[in-house]
Structures are given as C-alpha cells and as structure tokens.
Amino acid sequence: MTTFADLGLNSELLEGIKKLGFKTPTPIQEEVVPRLARLADDMVALSQTGTGKTAAFGLPLIQMLNQSQMQTQALILCPTRELCVQVHKDLSAFSHFLPKIRIVAVYGGASIISQSRQLKAGAQIIVATPGRLLAFIKQGEVNIKSIRAVVLDEADEMLQMGFQDDLNEILAATPETKKTVLFSATMPREVTAIAKRYMTDPVEVTIGERNQGIENVRHIYYMVAAKNRYPTLKRIADSNPDIYAIIFCRTRQETRDIAAKLIDDGYNADALHGELAQAQRDHVMQKFRRRNIKLLVATDVAARGLDVKDLSHVINYNLPDDAAAYTHRSGRTGRAGKEGISIAIAHLREKYKIKQIERRLKRKFELGRIPTGQEICRQRMLHYLDELKMTAIDSHQIEPFLPAIMESLAPLEREELIKRFVLSEFAQILNYYRNAPDLNSNESESRGRREYSNSRDSERRDGKSKTYKNRDNNDRGSDRERFTRFHINVGKRDGINPGRLIGEINDASTGGPRIHVGRIEIQSGFSLIEADTRSAKEIIKTFSSLMINGRKVQAKIADDKEQMTPRSDRNKRPGRPSRPHPIRSKSKRKKDTSA
DSSP: OOOGGGGTOOHHHHHHHHHHTOOSOOHHHHHHHHHHHHTOSOEEEEOOTTSSHHHHHHHHHHHTOOTTOOSOOEEEEOSSHHHHHHHHHHHHHHTTTOTTOOEEEEOTTSOHHHHHHHHHHOOSEEEEOHHHHHHHHHTTOOOOTTOSEEEETTHHHHHHTTOHHHHHHHHHTSOTTSEEEEEESOOOHHHHHHHHHHOSSOEEEESSSTTOOOTTEEEEEEEEOGGGHHHHHHHHHHTOTTOOEEEEOSSHHHHHHHHHHHHHTTOOEEEEOTTSOHHHHHHHHHHHHTTSOSEEEEOGGGGSSOOOOOOOEEEESSOOSSHHHHHHHHTTSSOTTOOEEEEEEEETTOHHHHHHHHHHHTOOOEEOOOOOHHHHHHHHHHHHHHHHHHSOOOHHHHGGGHHHHHHHHTTSOHHHHHHHHHHHHHHHHHHHTTTOOOOOOHHHHHHHHHHHHHHHHHHHHHTTOOEEEOTTOOOOHHHHTTEEEEEESOOGGGTOOHHHHHHHHHHHTTTSOOOOEEEEEEOSSOEEEEEEGGGHHHHHHHHHTOEETTEEOOEEEOOTTOOOOOGGGTTOOOOOOSSOOSSOOHHHHHHHTOO
C-alpha cells in the first residue's frame, strides 16, 4: 500500500498531513505529487470532483518553495471565490509545520485593501480568482514574472464562466520557463485550446474515464410539466426525511424565489448566489455545514469549492445548459466512497438533455416516479416511529410525573391514544396532502414525447433543411401578425434543435399562459424563431440567462433583413462549397479533444 512518505514529501508536510487525519493517498495524488514535485513537465490532470485534487497539487507546490525568498513562486487560479477560499484553507493546513510559508488568497467580494496589505507583506503562493488577480497585476501590486509553476484548478469551469480572456492575459504575463498544470473534471475544446497554447508536450494523467461521473452516484430524473416543478421538489424533500441537499437553479432570481417558497413552507432552507456579499455567503455556508440548513438553493457558483460533507442529494431544479455542468453538480454528492443521489426535475420537452448527459457520463438514468401524497405521509410516519423506538429514555427524569400522566390518559383506549398521538404530530402534512393530485401524468408524458418526436421527425424529413414549423403555426396573415421574430446567437454547431428551443420558451411561460411558437429556422451559428409578441420580454430574458457550450447566449428581436427561408427554397440542396466548412470534421474534432 502506497503511503504519503512514498511520494517523497518532507517531514514537515508529512506531519501536517498526519494532523489532518490523512492516511493513504488517493489515485490522483499518487500520480501527480511525484511528477509535480520534480517540476519536470507540463501536466493535464483529469479527475472528478472530490478525488483529492487540492492535495495533489498543493503538497508538491509547498515542497518546491524556496522558503528564504518571499517573492511569488507559484500561482493557483480558481473559478470561484468559494473554491479560492477552500484551496487557501487546505494549503495553510498542509503547511502548518512550515511557519515561514506565506500563502495569500485573492478574490472578489472581499476587501481589496486587506488583500493588498497581505500581498505587500509577501506571498510565496497566490491563490486567486482571475478577475481580482488581473486587477492587482494591472495596478503593479502583483509580480508573476518569476513564478515557477501555475495551476489552473477547475479549468473547464473557469472557461464556462467566461474567464478565457482573463486567463490568456494572466498566462501571457508568466515566464516561459514555468511549468503549467491544468486540473479539470472534463476536457471540452476550450480547455484543449488552453493546453495547446500555453503548455509544451503536457503529460496527461487521467483517473477514471474522461468526462465520466462519480461511480457511486445514483442518477434519477422526473419528467414533469413546468407548473409542477416546485410541487415535485417538495415531494422529493418530504419523501426523504433525512435529506441534506443542494438544489441547483439556473438564475439568481429563481434561486431567491425557490428558497423563499421553501422557507415559507416551513423547510430549513436558504439561498446562495453571486449577488451575496462574501460575509453573507460565509454565514449561509456556516449554517449549512452545521446542518441548521438542510436545503441550500444555489446557482452554479456553489458547484465548486464547497467544503460540505455527506450530502445525501443533489437536485437539479433546472437542468444545466452544458452537460459538463451536470457532472460538476452531481459530483458534490457521493464523495469519499459514500453513496449519493443526483436528481433532475426535467420538463417534458427536455428528454434530449437527459440523453446528452447520459452519453457524456456513460451512465443510464432512472426515470423516477413522483410519490403520491398518501405514500409520503406513510413514509414520514413510519420513519418518525422508527426513530422514536430507537430513542434512549431516561426513566429517572419522567418517573415523578408518570402517575399523573397515567391517570390522565387512563380513559383512552390504546388505539385512540395512538391515533391522537400521530395526528398531533402529523396534522400539518396530512392536511397538506389530503386530496393531493398525482403528479405522474401519463397523458402529459405521452404528449411531451409525441411533441419531441414530431420535431425530430420533421428534421429528418427535411434532410439538410433546418426550417421547422410548430403545429400551433400556420401561414395565414392574421396569425403571422401576432408573432415576433427573434435572433438567438446559437445554432446547429452548438447542438441546438427545435425541441430545445421550444422547451426553453415553455419554461419562460411558467405560471402564465402558454407561449405560442411559430416557425423555427436553425442555421450553423444562429437561430431564428417566431413566437408570441406579447411574451417578447420573457423570451429574451429566458434565453439571455443561458450558457451553452461555454458561450453566453444572446437573444434579441431580429432585424427586418433577417427573414425566414422561403418555403419554396427549404428543400433545395445547396451546391458544394468551394472552401471547407469552418466546423471541424469528426476526425479533426476527435483529435482536438486530446491534450
């Protein structure tokens, strides 16, 4: 069995590891620590969340420091302030018995004056988010021209969050002699591009299969109507009495709304999103770690860097637009060898998203059945009674009161006493679920499958034509007047299809009347879609909050010159282009996805 001593770490680091209770290195640590300690090669390390990546790069970076020099010798870049804080905390713990080591965390949302003071005092390792670090570099308060190593932690997430320009500017300011180590759970094209541009013949270390989720996570999805998302969420929570979960939402506003609803309904819940100040975020996370909060409603900012143990569930209130984001979300549970459950509440038209994620994770998801109100009540009662039977009783405390209690309850028969006891404990949940509808609507599921199938059949019939006609639409002039044409900056090469566009519009109509959709035309790099003019604001807001394949989606009302392809031209096969199409061929794309 490999030990940390076998990895070549010095005695001070071994003492720090021992103090933290670490016994044996994880596979990623076994592979990375000896290589990085030598600073011999650039490296790409692919491993899922929760596999010990921070120690894998943190321990060798600390060991390679020249303790007599206070200049910055190593740089660690993180996508979120939470991850930045956590990495700084871990590295400080590793170096507990090395008092001369100076590690400084630099991130947005905290006092820039305090961080500036720490940097001026000396920082041998800087742990930073790209935006705040770049600000310090431009102010001349950080010098990274002599660093020996730079680590890009969660590189795929940094690119997904739009930090590519910042990363390019920061890496361009580093010396050519440095070694670059890229840690990522997935390897999209953008990460490959970073590796090619700033790394020289990198060694790839892959633990498990590429882009695959954690093995001991069970994946379940529920197909629901948009109006039933929140009731479904409540039933999931109610049917799991010991639930301890993160609930992921798409937008900050939705995060606030869902958290507020849960709190109003009596759940121990709170929200975590980017608009909170650092002190507020720290306060929420402290309550969540102590389990004073059982349901943390969050945007994807919470997908990285949260030091939370033993999560029972991850719940996707909305599926992410990028399948890689689902991998990171689900990786918050099922850690350290324990079992976890990842749940997706999917709209009826989102079956294609489930299929995309299944292909990426190489895992088959279970179609869940939403529990009925009666099933939930029964489960909650039996769970409570099981806990009651296991509760230790201090007979001495209650002994003086037993005669009076027995006398008071004597008129009641055993069965009546049990009924009164259970009703007093469960009256609220029994009343809530009295006559509750069954959310498992076979009719709705069939309709969703039929509509999605129709859109795909239409695509196949049209061959190369990418113009579609929704069944609510016809070509009569009076109906055309109530539609507005929208331009969306994603298209065929981003994996867009009519079912996905219609699904997003349907989400925009949650709680309101159905938004009618007209014709849809999907080009290589953009899409045109006709929809009800009265819902223009909702449609633009919905699409403009999305990220697809690392791109920020932009939606606007189309210019007058952006017309739909005439019906007579739809099925004409275009002539063969004289120049290659800008989209890479399959063989080229496959080659580009390796480091």
